[in-house]
Amino acid sequence: xxxxxxxxxxxxxxxGCTLSLLNAEQPALFERLADAGIRLLWHPxxxxxxxxxxxxxxxxxxxxxxxxxxxxxxGSVMTGPExxxxxxxxxxxxxxxxxxxxxxAQRARYVxxxxxxxxxxxxxxxxxxxxxxxxxxATGLQFDGAEPGGLLGPGFRAAEGLPVVNIAGCPTHPxxxxxxxxxxxxxxxxEADLDELGRPRLYADHLVHHGCPxxxxxxxxxxxxxxxxxGCLMEHRGCVGTQAHGDCNTRLWNGSGSCLRGGYPCxxxxxxxxxxxxxxxxxxxxxxxxxxxxxxxxxKAWFVALAALSKSATPKRVRENxxxxxxxxxxxVRRRKPR
Amino acid sequence: MSTRIVGPFNRVEGDLEVRLDVADGVVxxxxxxxxxxxxxxxxxxxxxxxxxxxxxxxxxxxxxxxQSAAAASAxxxxxxxxxxxxxxxAANLVLACENLAxxxxxxxxxxxxxxxxxxxxxxxxxxxxxxxxKAGEGTASAEVLPARANFMHLMGxxxxxxxxxxxxxxxxxxxxxxxxxxxxxxxxxxxxxRFLERSVFDDSxxxxxxxxxxxxxxxxxxxxKGDLALFLTISDDLALHxxxxxxxxxxxxxxxxxAQAHLFPAGLWRKGAVEALQPSAIVEDLSHAWMAGGxxxxxxxxxIPAPDKPDAYTxxxxxxxxxxxxxxxxxxxxxxxxxxLIRALVTTDGASVRARVLAxxxxxxxxxxxxEAWAQALQPRAPWCLPFVAPEHAxxxxxxxxxxxxxxxxxxxxxxxxxxYQIIAPTTWNFSPRDAAGRPGALEQALVGLPVPDxxxxxxxxxxxxxxxxxxxxxxxx
Numbered sequence: 001x002x003x004x005x006x007x008x009x010x011x012x013x014x015x016g017c018t019l020s021l022l023n024a025e026q027p028a029l030f031e032r033l034a035d036a037g038i039r040l041l042w043h044p045x046x047x048x049x050x051x052x053x054x055x056x057x058x059x060x061x062x063x064x065x066x067x068x069x070x071x072x073x074x075g076s077v078m079t080g081p082e083x084x085x086x087x088x089x090x091x092x093x094x095x096x097x098x099x100x101x102x103x104x105a106q107r108a109r110y111v112x113x114x115x116x117x118x119x120x121x122x123x124x125x126x127x128x129x130x131x132x133x134x135x136x137x138a139t140g141l142q143f144d145g146a147e148p149g150g151l152l153g154p155g156f157r158a159a160e161g162l163p164v165v166n167i168a169g170c171p172t173h174p175x176x177x178x179x180x181x182x183x184x185x186x187x188x189x190x191e192a193d194l195d196e197l198g199r200p201r202l203y204a205d206h207l208v209h210h211g212c213p214x215x216x217x218x219x220x221x222x223x224x225x226x227x228x229x230x231g232c233l234m235e236h237r238g239c240v241g242t243q244a245h246g247d248c249n250t251r252l253w254n255g256s257g258s259c260l261r262g263g264y265p266c267x268x269x270x271x272x273x274x275x276x277x278x279x280x281x282x283x284x285x286x287x288x289x290x291x292x293x294x295x296x297x298x299x300k301a302w303f304v305a306l307a308a309l310s311k312s313a314t315p316k317r318v319r320e321n322x323x324x325x326x327x328x329x330x331x332x333v334r335r336r337k338p339r
Numbered sequence: 340m341s342t343r344i345v346g347p348f349n350r351v352e353g354d355l356e357v358r359l360d361v362a363d364g365v366v367x368x369x370x371x372x373x374x375x376x377x378x379x380x381x382x383x384x385x386x387x388x389x390x391x392x393x394x395x396x397x398x399x400x401x402x403x404x405x406q407s408a409a410a411a412s413a414x415x416x417x418x419x420x421x422x423x424x425x426x427x428x429a430a431n432l433v434l435a436c437e438n439l440a441x442x443x444x445x446x447x448x449x450x451x452x453x454x455x456x457x458x459x460x461x462x463x464x465x466x467x468x469x470x471x472x473k474a475g476e477g478t479a480s481a482e483v484l485p486a487r488a489n490f491m492h493l494m495g496x497x498x499x500x501x502x503x504x505x506x507x508x509x510x511x512x513x514x515x516x517x518x519x520x521x522x523x524x525x526x527x528x529x530x531x532x533r534f535l536e537r538s539v540f541d542d543s544x545x546x547x548x549x550x551x552x553x554x555x556x557x558x559x560x561x562x563x564k565g566d567l568a569l570f571l572t573i574s575d576d577l578a579l580h581x582x583x584x585x586x587x588x589x590x591x592x593x594x595x596x597x598a599q600a601h602l603f604p605a606g607l608w609r610k611g612a613v614e615a616l617q618p619s620a621i622v623e624d625l626s627h628a629w630m631a632g633g634x635x636x637x638x639x640x641x642x643i644p645a646p647d648k649p650d651a652y653t654x655x656x657x658x659x660x661x662x663x664x665x666x667x668x669x670x671x672x673x674x675x676x677x678x679x680l681i682r683a684l685v686t687t688d689g690a691s692v693r694a695r696v697l698a699x700x701x702x703x704x705x706x707x708x709x710x711e712a713w714a715q716a717l718q719p720r721a722p723w724c725l726p727f728v729a730p731e732h733a734x735x736x737x738x739x740x741x742x743x744x745x746x747x748x749x750x751x752x753x754x755x756x757x758x759x760y761q762i763i764a765p766t767t768w769n770f771s772p773r774d775a776a777g778r779p780g781a782l783e784q785a786l787v788g789l790p791v792p793d794x795x796x797x798x799x800x801x802x803x804x805x806x807x808x809x810x811x812x813x814x815x816x817x
Contacts, residue, residue, distance in 0.1 A: 013400075014400040015352055022488070025485065030484070040475055050802065054347050078376075078377075087375070087644070088374065091372065092345070092346025092347050097375075136378055227508045228513050253499070253500035254492055254495030254501055257495030257496065259504075261495075262504060262505070264505035275394075281393045325723055326517065327517075
C-alpha cells in the first residue's frame with residue numbers, strides 16, 4: 001500500500017495546533033505518522049522545502065500532478081476585506097491564501113479542519129464592538145460559526161465523499177488529530193463518526209465534565225470564588241465543562257493536565273462561537289443567582305432543586321476546602337470495629 | 340539590479356516573504372514582508388480586562404505563555420498588585436519551560452535541517468548532519484521530541500495544558516501545588532537536564548555555562564560529541580560567525596522576575612555599555628506598514644488596517660527605541676546580562692548567526708539550574724495567588740522576555756473596559772520594516788551584502804540568517 005500524502009496549510013491562526021502535535025507521546029509525531037502509513041508532503045513548520053521548493057509542491061498538488069490524500073488546514077480562512085482575501089496573501093505569490101485553500105480542497109481525498117479556527121472561525125473571528133469581525137471575514141472551511149457554509153459551502157464533499165472533518169479545539173489535543181488521521185488511514189472512519197458540527201465523535205461525544213477532579217465539589221455545589229480555590233468552577237468562575245464537548249479530563253494533556261486541573265474554567269473551545277460569549281470568560285452569568293447556562297439536556301427546574309438540596313447536604317470538609325487553595329480538611333478515616 | 344522574492348519562507352512560525360534587490364550576486368537591499376493580518380489589538384477593545392488573559396495567548400501557539408505573562412503583568416501593574424512568592428516562582432517555571440522548549444524546537448526543527456540540504460553534500464560534516472538533522476527523518480527528532488514532550492509535563496502539572504493556559508493570573512498562578520507535586524517538578528527538571536547533558540552538550544550544564552571566550556569554546560569542542568559540537572563544526576566551516584550582523588544594539592525587557600530584580604536584567608546594550616531600559620522611549624512607526632495613522636507611543640497607538648496604502652509593504656509596524664533599530668532575543672538578553680562568552684563573541688565579530696544560536700543553547704544550560712532552585716523554593720502551604728480587581732480608569736505596561744526577546748503589552752481601561760491595547764512582540768522589533776526616515780529594520784540590515792547565487796533557490800545563506808533570529812511571524816503582526 002502506498003503511503004498517504006498529507007499536505008498541511010496554515011492560514012489565519014496561531015500555529016498552536018501544530019505545536020500541540022509536537023507534544024504527542026508514545027510514540028512521538030513522526031513515528032506516529034510513519035506507523036499510520038502517512039507521509040508528510042509538506043508542512044510549513046516541519047518540512048525542509050522552502051520558497052520556490054514549497055510553491056512547486058503546492059502547484060503540483062493544485063494541478064493534480066501530486067496526489068493529496070489528506071489536506072489539513074490550521075487557522076481560519078481569511079476572506080476579508082470584502083471577499084478579496086487580502087488579509088492573507090500566500091508569501092511568494094500574489095494570490096490570497098483562500099484561493100490556494102479552495103483549489104487544493106477540490107483535489108484532496110479528505111479535508112480536515114485542525115482547530116476551531118479552521119473549523120468555525122475561532123478566535124480569529126472574535127467579535128469586537130466596532131464591526132471589526134465582519135471586516136476581517138475570518139471563517140471556517142465549511143462553517144461560519146455554527147452556520148454551515150464557510151469557504152467551501154455546505155454541499156462540499158471531499159473526493160472520498162466526506163464533508164470537512166472538524167477537529168475543533170483551541171488548541172487541539174494531539175491525540176484528537178492523530179487518532180482521526182489513523183482511523184482515516186485504516187479506512188475505519190466515515191460520516192457516522194462525525195457529530196452534527198462535523199467533529200470526530202471519538203473525542204466530541206464526551207463532555208469535559210467527565211472525569212473532572214472537582215466532581216465532589218460539583219455534587220455539592222461547593223464553589224470556588226477566586227483563582228487557586230479547589231472548588232467547582234461552574235457556579236461563579238465561568239466553567240462550561242458540563243456542556244463542552246471534549247475528553248480533556250480523561251485523555252489528559254501534557255501528562256497529567258487539563259484546564260480544570262490547572263485551576264481555570266473550561267471555556268468550551270471546541271464549540272463554534274466560544275470566542276465571543278456574551279459575558280466575561282471567567283465569570284458565570286446569572287439571573288436571580290442561578291447560572292444562565294445549564295447542562296443542555298437537564299431540566300432547569302430540577303437542576304435548581306437539586307442544587308439547593310445538595311448545598312444543604314454539603315459536608316463541612318467539602319464546603320471549607322472549596323474556597324481554599326489547599327486541603328484544609330482531609331477525608332475522614334473510617335475504622336472498622338473489630339468482630 | 341534584479342529582485343528575488345523568497346516565499347513562502349517556512350520554519351519561521353508563520354508567514355514570511357523576503358524581497359531582495361540583488362546586483363553582482365549580492366543583496367543590495369532587503370524588504371521583509373509579513374503577509375498575514377489577524378488584528379488582536381482591535382479584537383480586545385470593549386472587553387473587560389481579564390478577557391485579555393484568554394485572548395492574547397491565541398496570538399501565538401509557540402509563545403502562548405509569553406503572551407499570557409505579558410498580559411498578566413500589564414494587568415497587575417494597573418493596581419500595583421504584587422503576586423506572592425509562590426506565584427512568582429510558578430510563573431517563572433511555566434515561562435522558562437516554554438522558553439527552553441522553544442529554544443530546543445528552534446534548533447532541531449526550524450534551524451538545523453537546512454544543513455542537511457543536498458546543496459551541502461560536498462562538505463566533510465554533511466553525512467553526519469544529514470543523519471542527525473534531516474527534516475522529518477533525522478535521528479535527532481526521535482530523541483528530542485520525546486524529551487521535549489516529557490519536559491512539557493511541567494505544563495500539565497503547573498499550567499493545566501500547553502499551549503493556551505489560563506493559569507497565569509495578575510495575582511499569581513491558579514494551580515497551587517502540594518509537597519509531592521513540587522517534587523514531581525524537580526523530577527521532570529532532572530530528566531530534562533539528563534537529556535541536555537547527554538544529547539545536546541555531552542557535558543554538564545554548569546560546565547557549558549562557564550565557557551567565557553572563543554578560545555574556551557574551541558578548546559571545549561575538541562573531541563566533544565553532542566549536537567552543539569556538531570553545530571560548531573558546521574559553523575566554523577561555513578563561517579557562520581561572519582554573517583548575520585544587524586545593528587549591534589540589543590534590547591532586553593528583563594527575564595524571570597525575582598524578589599527585587601530579574602535573573603537576566605532589563606536594559607539596552609550599545610557600543611560596549613548597558614543603559615537602563617526606558618519603556619517611554621518606545622514608539623511604533625507606521626510609515627511602511629499597511630496601517631492608518633502616524634508614529635505613536637503604544638499607549639496612544641491604534642491598529643487600523645489600510646491595505647491599499649502606497650509605499651507600505653508589510654502588516655508589521657516598525658518599533659523604534661529613541662530612534663534606534665534594535666535586536667532582541669537570547670543574544671540580546673545575554674549581552675545585557677553580560678555573559679562573558681557572548682560578550683566576547685559579539686565584541687570580536689558583532690552579532691552573527693553563530694552567536695544567536697549559541698546564545699539560545701547557552702540559555703538551556705543557564706536556566707535549568709535556576710528552575711531547579713525555583714522548584715525547591717516553592718512552599719506548598721503559602722499563598723499562590725491574590726485576587727485581582729480591575730480598576731475603572733487606568734493604564735499600564737507589562738514587559739516580559741519571551742524566548743525570542745522583548746514582548747510588551749500596553750493596556751488602557753476606561754469605565755472598566757479595554758479602551759486601548761497595543762502589543763510589540765520580539766519579531767516585530769527584529770523583522771520591522773523601514774521607518775519614516777528610511778532606516779531598515781534589523782533583519783533588513785543583516786541581509787545586506789549576503790550572496791544570492793543564481794543557482795540557489797531558495798538561497799542558502801539568506802535562510803540561515805533569517806532563521807538565526809528565531810522568528811515568530813504570528814506574534815510579529817498579531
